[in-house]
Amino acid sequence: MSAVPLERITIEPNLPATTCVIWLHGLGDSGAGFSPIVPELGLPKNHAVRFVFPHAPEQPVTINQGYVMRSWYDIKSMVLHNRADIDGVLESEVKVRALIAEQVAGGIPASNIILAGFSQGGVMSMFTGLRYPEKLAGIMALSCYLPNADALPEQLSAANSNTEILQQHGDNDDVVPLSAGKMANTLLKAKNYPVKWQTYPMAHSVHPTQIRDIASWLTARLNLA
Template structure:
């Protein structure tokens, strides 16, 4: 993958944007999969949050018989400790850093930016956010794991050691096991991160109660 400008769907607030949520989709999806979520969040009418829903690059995915689809990284196997192709993860991290830099160049401070993601996108929001060397407003990680399985990423950034993390997972998730989410959460807690954990009686999806929790959290970290 090359570090190029990604196509994306951008949803602007009714007034000048002073905050931003960069929302990363899961395997085989696109930015269009989550972009309809903005009105469902029922944010205050005068919110100043720009939502950016990038489309991941297309590449062959090993566990899907090499089929080409939008993917932040190749998934080599279902083994949690050997699932993510780390070289791809690092390439996508650079792409996401570039998305953040675009917002900085447009006048939005790093501590007014939230990195959010679902499944593969959640893996990338955690990995990139924990290593990013400017303070972020928050990290939202939905139905995901850490790319190294039972280890935190290398080169953790001191700038985001106190950044709020909202970590959510479905108790009936048959795609990313609930245990994988709990393992990642425990690693974060043990390392002293400011992480809130919520679980829901759901499979690998997003539900209304979860969206209410996300809305409340966004309004708090992006106030």
């Protein structure tokens, strides 16, 4: 387990938290990039959802000439089959699992925790969630791909074989091609995962309609209605 807990932004609900969304940012961003989305979701005022927006460690990134930035893993190439440094993915998986363990230790069961992420963060939410040994409430994968490109991760967890997965992608994405998200979707459906696929008229970003759809999905997964 990671010796040093990840720094993060935590947004507490008005009521004592009984559920949690751990939301992972993309390359070069930080937890501050997505934390402003919470009020935009328009969740019920009496919800009990804690939102955790961790900051990835800083490390050199090959495709950015070795520039040091927040990154869940090194990106070696823009070619999908050689994009993700799998050793770095595995290291970050340990860190994400530690975040889940913190919540469980604090009284929120894994079955009340959603792993969410955008781009690189979405890669980590899918990879970690599909392999996590305890049942999760859901996995949200925004504008992302599988680190193994054309294969599901090894050591898939039976506990999460029927966990709801939300995949969303921009149909004009110039960073993570729509085809990369569709490839992941095809593999998930072939294994009978309950995955929902949605696209939006956007590039590598977030769309207002998408935020409403995320709110609806979270409401259903966390029984907020």
